[in-house]
Amino acid sequence: MQRILIIGATSAIAQEVARLFAEKGNRIFLAGRNPDKLSILANDLSLRGAIQVEKGLFEATDFDSHPRLIEESFNSLGGLDTVLIAFGTLADQKKCEGSVEETLREISINELSILSLLTLLANRFEKQKSGTIAVLSSVAGDRGRKSNYVYGSAKSAVTTFLQGLRNRLSSSRIHIMTIKPGFVDTPMTASFKKGFLWATPESVAKTIIKGIEKKKDVLYTPFFWRAIMIIIRSFPERLFKKMNL
């Protein structure tokens, strides 16, 4: 039995991960913005076998609320073994280019709020000397592209921060996992045309659970994104800057 905190629990990938955790009879704390959605999910998870499901309201950019959320989840589950951070918005790149405010808002949700949570969680986990912190970053953070660089740079910062944290906490035996999904068919990408590279939240969730069990450091999901990103990263900047990506 594990005690699991999922932040951004009503996101499509998080819901599927939560279901897999529930089926194994774990205790789960769900944090999210919408109380109605949280209730539906909490109910679903209890039916699927979770032995305890708690919920707490959470707004990413309300930084002052972060310590409270972590405190609350620790107390109600009697400690934490695993944390999954899964919230995010896919920035509207064009809108960001025309507005500093919009850019900063996206950075605040997709980067700063995650760094805030990680700072708090890292100190807790460092003391208990066990546990997993898994965070949804993105392949978009592997290289800046004109179509998506605001979101990409936020994810890139998260990835780098996690690298450092992993290095800092490895001696405390804390498992830090950076999850880099490729294209996943979720509400975040509802307006995209879907092709053969697209994965379902269910299949991505399975790889996340496996990654946690196997204590992977960096998880590309589906796996072939590792190869795709090696190629994308290998282009010299001189060429890359002229490409339409």
Add this chain to the structure above:
Amino acid sequence: MSYRSWGGTKTAVQRVIPLYWEQEPFPDTEGKLALPFGNGRSYGDSCLNDGGVLLDTRHLDHFLSFDRKTGILRCEAGTLLSEILSFTVPQGWFLPVTPGTKYVTLGGAIANDVHGKNHHRSGTFGCHILRFEILRSDNSRILCSPSDNKDFFSATIGGLGLTGVILWAEIALKAISSPFIQSETVRFGNLDEFFSLSRESDRDYEYTVSWIDCLVHGKNLGRGIFIRGNHAPPLPPPTNFSSSRNIRNFPFSPPFSLVNTLSLRAFNTMYYRKQIRKRSKRLEPYDPFFYPLDGISHWNRMYGRKGFYQYQCVIPEEESEFPVRELLTEIARSGQGSFLAVLKHFGNIPSPGILSFPRPGITLALDFPNRGEKTLSLFSRLDEIVASAKGAVYPAKDARMSSKSYQQFFPRWQEFLRFKDPGLSSDFWKRVTKGDECNAY
């Protein structure tokens, strides 16, 4: 986005709007007609809406409540029957009625008022639905049950998704003491034997269906294999049984159909002869018994790019033998059928739905590779036989019946219009009402 239905004979281009949460309002379709979409297992065009919007309900898949004592399950309408089974079977509950694939949504099963091998005992899927909620395009929500909004309840069951989006439903499951089925297969040599086997089996078996060799005519017309079964009593599971099923995949659509007269004759003869003894009994898991075709994902691809049709009709009880013989003769003569050819006796438990397909009698279902005009003209001849016997053709399987035939098969369609959501439609509905709908309003 371009979608094909299961049969692959129809393609439609439409905008897809996924629905994620039941409490969210009806989405903005920008003035276009919409159609709720489940898992796309309808064969023809009842799940397509060319030029319009599809409301994809697959993400409405949360379990809402389950009473382990009474077996009453409430869940969102995009939940697959396969998901329900893997949740409830370990707890001793089974679907009261199940179609031949478990990859359909709960909402789709209600909207098509599907039936199964136990129709003679349990009626249709809709007979076991206790209540549900629909979301209309004007954003109103209607809670329907046999006592509340009874008229909407009976219009939505079998209503092809056109009365509103089914958001969730409550279903009464059936208690089982084992996930196994005790089944028996019996070889029969002709149609007369089928009828007597069917009468005898309906008495003692909960599940009955038969496969027939659609190529044979003359004195062996209607020969086949009768399949019957009951839920097994509590038993220790066989030791060599593995619960995970090996699912194979049909990887792509070949340019032509792999089903042709030669391959079919070989297959049918082999299938009929492989059972050497007249009877054979076995204990098998529920999965291969109910869902033999689910063992191969995308099996529909074997018919090639042109796709295939399924023709399913029902011939009413009184005097059903002669029309069934006529249908089979016509099909055998054409040489066009496929492996999947099924005969089953429907019992007399009435469906709650006003547009439900099942009615007491004999139902015949066959797949046909799409050979264009040749296949379509065969269907027209079959329609005539069905019409003169006062039977009906199943909309969930249909891609081609005329509006005249539909209106003859489903005489209550005009009564249905009072409950139809004006913001919803489908290619099927446009085809079979052909603008007559406007006159009826």
